[in-house]
Amino acid sequence: CWAFSAIAATEGITKLSTGKLISLSEQELVDCDRKSEDQGCEGGYMEDAFDFMVKNKGITTETSYPYEAADGKCNTKKESSHVADIKGYEKVPKNNEKALLNAVANQPISVSIDASDFTFQFYTSGVFTGTCGMELDHGITAVGYGKAEDGTKCWLIKNSWGSSWGENGYIRMERDIDAKEGLCGIAMDASYPTA
Template identity: 75%
Template sequence: MASKSQSHCVLILLLILTIWTSGTMSSRKLQETSTSLSERHEQWMAKYGKVYKDAAEKAKRFEIFKNNVEFIESFNSAATKPYKLGVNQFADQTSEEFRAIRNGLKRSSHGSSLRTMSKTETTSFKYENVTALPASMDWRKKGAVTPVKDQGQCGSCWAFSTIAATEGIHQLTTGQLVSLSEQELVDCDTKGVDQGCEGGYMEDGFEFIIKNGGITCEQNYPYTATDDKCNTNKEASHVAQIKGYEKVPVNSEQALQKAVANQPVSVSIDAGDGSFQFYSSGVFTGECGTQLDHGVTAIGYGVTDDGIDYWLVKNSWGTEWGEEGYVRMKRNIDAKEGLCGIAMDASYPTA
């Protein structure tokens, strides 16, 4: 029979073996996870054509990618929200970097309650007395929305929102859906708040189109995602005009619904919540505030099968983001400003 001391030694050896095995497995698991993420980063780079200037930059971007992937997977596994996140083309950018590049809304004097009203803006809200509203609206189905575009590494969201609303009213007025030129606004609308890739404001974009006598099409003046010199010859070739614009009454989702039921509307939102960068599907209910920093276009609204009211919003980050470039944002929330401040600063062109 084995002595007590021998049994004790065997137990210690078993304990040491268990700890060593567990540690080895954990180490191997961490190594496999790291390897897996490294492989995923390489695959992601290939998919989106990412090339870094050197090894140091690649290592830095991998760390950001890894942190973002972990955030996305942790969020999705919690399954407490009615929307999902996805590893998209922005996965190697921090939220600060992303906002600095993509969110170029500048409200300035036009976004202030103290601003001077322009000659081409009216104080009226022509949809004020509209009472019969459809239960849902999707201007894509009515032919008033062009395909989703991509502003690229340029803070020109304001120009895309201005143009989308103008494309909408032009189609409703003429029956012709024409893709208009954001680049004309980026290059030529630079005497005031609007400063191309450095940001701008939709109402100032409407002002430019009105004073210029119209705007040209995208085919004539294509988008380059850079600040270039204004091509006055192309600028003079007008294919669409607007007569003026109106503001939607502030802090009223009901008023915004009246407007969106009748035409696509430019809206300002706070897109600073980290989850907005990686939004993939569902009804967005993120932890955003009311620091308006991004211009988008409300092109509809509806209710999900499980009863969630939402706004249908066209973004300008390409079709790889969100629901093929669109986001559904929760509608009719308790806060009067609406989710992400969507009801705080909305306007639409008139023709």
């Protein structure tokens, strides 16, 4: 999930800065970003993925280095043809949904949440207002915000569990709840790449 979140945010800033929407390689991160806390399919951090892309001077396409849903050995031939790069990354101020809203207004943002509750895992549609903790265990991408038909403020979130999950791979999560951390801890650990 960490690789999908970091790649989605990078695809977003690449589109905004170049005008080109390029499908980038999650598998390159899974296979090649192993020098920090990132450990392929065992988990990782979006900020470390951004650091990898900066040090690696970019990332290649999904077509050049396709996703395999398994750890593999870094293929330096495949990962050598970079098509998108970032300059670095910024952190969104912690526990501040207003700051997160301002960031999402400009570009997709990598966020961590607690996705351990079954109500999240089996979400199908509508604005998610379910119970969840603050033990961050899943990387997703905040891509927008708005209000539902009933007026409930919500985040639009891209998940990495495929288009058959939720609303075509997305979830609308309640926004501006009483907890400063946001629903499921959405405002606790957010970051975004810079171009």
